Amino acid sequence: MNAPSAARRLGAVLAILLSTLGLLMPPVAEADSAAVGDLHVAQTLGGRELTVILRRVTGVPGPLHVDVITHKGTAAGRLDLAVVPTGVSTSASAASVSGTTVDTAAVALSGRPGTCSAVLDVTRAGPWELSLSDGNRTATIPFIVPKQLTSPPETAVYLGFSGAGVLLLVTLLVAVRARRGWWTLVPGGALVACLAVAVTGALLSSRLPPPPSQGGQVDATIDGVDDPYAYSGQRIGDYSRPPGTLLLSSSTTRAGEVADVRLALSDASTGLPLDDVVVHDGALLHLLVVGPSGQLWHLHPIRTGAGVFEVPLSLPEGGHYAVSAEFARRGGGVQQLRSATGIDAVPATGRTTTGSRPEVAARTTAGDLQVGAGARTVADVQVRLSASSLVAGQAAVLSARVGDTATLQPWLGMLGHLIVVGPLAPEAAVGTATQNAQVWAHSHSMGAMPDRTHDTSGTDGTAHAPGMGPHSPSPGLDPDMPGMGGLTSVNGDSTADETVAAYGPDICFVHTFPAPGYYRIWIQAERGYTVLTVPYLLHVTGTVEKRP
Amino acid sequence: MSRRFLVAAVVLAATLLTALSVHALWAPWPGAARPASDAPRGAITLTGGTARDMVILTVSAPVTGSTALDVRLVPRGGTATGGPAPVVMVSAALPTAGHAVPDCTAVRAPDGHYHVAALPLMMPGRWQVLVTVDGDGHRDRLVFPLNVPR
Numbered sequence: 220m221n222a223p224s225a226a227r228r229l230g231a232v233l234a235i236l237l238s239t240l241g242l243l244m245p246p247v248a249e250a251d252s253a254a255v256g257d258l259h260v261a262q263t264l265g266g267r268e269l270t271v272i273l274r275r276v277t278g279v280p281g282p283l284h285v286d287v288i289t290h291k292g293t294a295a296g297r298l299d300l301a302v303v304p305t306g307v308s309t310s311a312s313a314a315s316v317s318g319t320t321v322d323t324a325a326v327a328l329s330g331r332p333g334t335c336s337a338v339l340d341v342t343r344a345g346p347w348e349l350s351l352s353d354g355n356r357t358a359t360i361p362f363i364v365p366k367q368l369t370s371p372p373e374t375a376v377y378l379g380f381s382g383a384g385v386l387l388l389v390t391l392l393v394a395v396r397a398r399r400g401w402w403t404l405v406p407g408g409a410l411v412a413c414l415a416v417a418v419t420g421a422l423l424s425s426r427l428p429p430p431p432s433q434g435g436q437v438d439a440t441i442d443g444v445d446d447p448y449a450y451s452g453q454r455i456g457d458y459s460r461p462p463g464t465l466l467l468s469s470s471t472t473r474a475g476e477v478a479d480v481r482l483a484l485s486d487a488s489t490g491l492p493l494d495d496v497v498v499h500d501g502a503l504l505h506l507l508v509v510g511p512s513g514q515l516w517h518l519h520p521i522r523t524g525a526g527v528f529e530v531p532l533s534l535p536e537g538g539h540y541a542v543s544a545e546f547a548r549r550g551g552g553v554q555q556l557r558s559a560t561g562i563d564a565v566p567a568t569g570r571t572t573t574g575s576r577p578e579v580a581a582r583t584t585a586g587d588l589q590v591g592a593g594a595r596t597v598a599d600v601q602v603r604l605s606a607s608s609l610v611a612g613q614a615a616v617l618s619a620r621v622g623d624t625a626t627l628q629p630w631l632g633m634l635g636h637l638i639v640v641g642p643l644a645p646e647a648a649v650g651t652a653t654q655n656a657q658v659w660a661h662s663h664s665m666g667a668m669p670d671r672t673h674d675t676s677g678t679d680g681t682a683h684a685p686g687m688g689p690h691s692p693s694p695g696l697d698p699d700m701p702g703m704g705g706l707t708s709v710n711g712d713s714t715a716d717e718t719v720a721a722y723g724p725d726i727c728f729v730h731t732f733p734a735p736g737y738y739r740i741w742i743q744a745e746r747g748y749t750v751l752t753v754p755y756l757l758h759v760t761g762t763v764e765k766r767p
Numbered sequence: 768m769s770r771r772f773l774v775a776a777v778v779l780a781a782t783l784l785t786a787l788s789v790h791a792l793w794a795p796w797p798g799a800a801r802p803a804s805d806a807p808r809g810a811i812t813l814t815g816g817t818a819r820d821m822v823i824l825t826v827s828a829p830v831t832g833s834t835a836l837d838v839r840l841v842p843r844g845g846t847a848t849g850g851p852a853p854v855v856m857v858s859a860a861l862p863t864a865g866h867a868v869p870d871c872t873a874v875r876a877p878d879g880h881y882h883v884a885a886l887p888l889m890m891p892g893r894w895q896v897l898v899t900v901d902g903d904g905h906r907d908r909l910v911f912p913l914n915v916p917r
Contacts, residue, residue: 306815307824307909307910307912308813308814309813309814310814311812314816315814317815317816318815318817318819318820318821319816319843320818378787409785412785437912438862438893438895438910439912440813443912450914452893453891453892453893453914453916453917455863459863460865486862486865487865488867489865489867491897495862549862550862
């Protein structure tokens with residue numbers, strides 16, 4: 220054996236070993252499907268309405284950036300934050316710190332609206348809880364720290380093409396060095412096998428269903444988040460769970476006093492605490508309260524226990540208050556539960572008033588709300604509403620211009636919220652009328668409607684509000700769907716938060732009123748870190764008879 | 768000699784690559800979880816925790832039917848408080864089907880173990896084993912997701 224041939228053999232062996240070593244190394248590419256954007260959670264903590272944003276965790280162990288967005292009027296103070304891993308695992312070491320506080324931080328709220336930030340360390344992937352405390356109340360927000368994953372077909376693609384590349388070199392080497400040509404078939408066959416594996420993986424990668432979402436569709440575990448493919452369990456078509464039941468801690472309170480309203484959610488089938496609420500529309504739970512004079516509260520109670528949510532509420536006057544809650548359970552599907560009792564507020568004089576009394580009805584609705592669309596001024600912002608096709612059974616288009624500049628901020632992930640209750644008697648106390656109303660709807664707006672699909676000429680008998688011209692898209696945004704840029708998540712990208720004041724001023728809702736009659740509606744939008752709530756009273760006519 | 772060496776290396780590399788490819792395709796579905804060393808054959812051991820205890824749940828037969836369960840409490844810090852022993856309740860629910868089983872008070876055994884003789888898991892699915900630890904003025908509720916195969 221001469222020296223050059225020994226060197227060539229050594230080189231070939233080294234090439235094979237290096238290629239094998241390369242295949243043993245884990246691939247660094249990550250699946251798009253594993254990417255998770257920021258988590259926005261609105262929280263009514265004490266007297267503060269906060270938006271807590273848990274920024275995307277890109278690696279564990281690593282930092283979790285938490286931004287707390289405050290609004291105009293939010294009191295200065297301090298929030299104590301803590302993170303607790305909550306998952307279970309088949310590995311005792313992986314779950315050894317479950318239930319214990321891993322890291323803490325403090326956030327100083329300055330009293331000016333805007334963002335305050337903190338950074339906490341998370342040590343591993345899996346289910347966690349973030350707690351926020353203002354000293355009197357503690358909110359807990361469940362969340363998942365994801366792991367960047369590569370699906371099995373993608374792994375096959377990486378390995379297959381890597382192996383094919385190496386085997387191509389080996390095949391060339393063998394073809395040059397071997398005295399008999401058929402030896403080339405050995406690495407050549409392996410090369411074909413590798414290519415077959417890679418191509419098969421590539422074709423399968425887009426067709427194989429992903430495993431059920433940990434925390435979104437099934438209960439998350441540490442093992443499941445680490446490797447959802449291994450712990451996917453049976454694939455079923457429907458992960459949804461039964462509806463819930465809403466219990467209020469008390470159906471009476473005293474007007475003018477701050478009282479903690481406690482909402483207990485339970486599973487309507489088993490009666491067990493309903494503790495699988497997931498964040499939807501930027502909150503764990505949306506609480507809507509309608510008061511006797513047409514006041515609307517849209518709050519986000521904090522989670523204080525398994526299926527228990529609490530919110531402080533000060534009801535300004537005696538009368539009946541209708542209550543509903545919106546939430547989504549793990550497995551999919553948003554639920555709206557209307558409290559069968561609502562809340563009766565006892566006035567300070569000690570005399571209980573009910574909304575059904577005529578004198579109360581007259582007092583609480585005394586002529587402050589004209590029927591129809593038009594202009595209103597709320598918090599020094601003029602809101603102009605036009606409504607077309609206010610016919611039962613037909614899609615009505617409600618277009619609102621909030622202010623005159625494109626400075627709306629997304630609130631709860633949307634540019635506008637529309638709350639609808641009715642049909643109801645326009646002169647009745649609103650709380651009682653809402654309690655008995657057949658419709659209690661909640662619609663959203665993601666911006667203005669493109670002009671070519673929306674005839675705002677008011678030919679259906681409802682004219683534009685004075686001063687409203689044709690809608691124009693916000694500058695720099697998609698002209699086809701004005702106002703939607705950055706509000707929808709694409710490929711797991713994070714959506715715009717409330718610090719982005721670049722939307723509007725036009726927002727549009729499309730809602731089909733199912734029956735004729737009078738409807739109370741409230742339009743909500745955020746501008747200047749203030750959530751504006753604008754009430755209207757609309758009359759929906761009966762179905763238009765078609766002429767023969 | 769040199770040819771044999773070359774052939775052996777090539778065959779070894781091809782075999783290794785094929786094995787790795789097969790492994791990459793099939794390894795992500797390893798199946799069942801690992802039981803504890805002292806658990807019965809086929810059992811699953813899941814570990815969770817509260818601020819006070821590490822809670823180790825062993826399900827003897829995680830299949831459709833009745834199964835025995837063992838709950839072990841390991842106090843944080845290594846030693847239990849001097850008060851009375853906690854009361855451990857075990858239940859289970861299948862959320863997607865709306866099924867629940869009656870609460871069982873686990874029988875206390877030495878070394879922080881609590882035993883339930885039979886917990887009925889009447890159908891396959893993703894169950895929740897609910898463990899409630901009541902003691903020392905606190906009530907902790909833990910949910911152990913458990914996949915019961917068909």
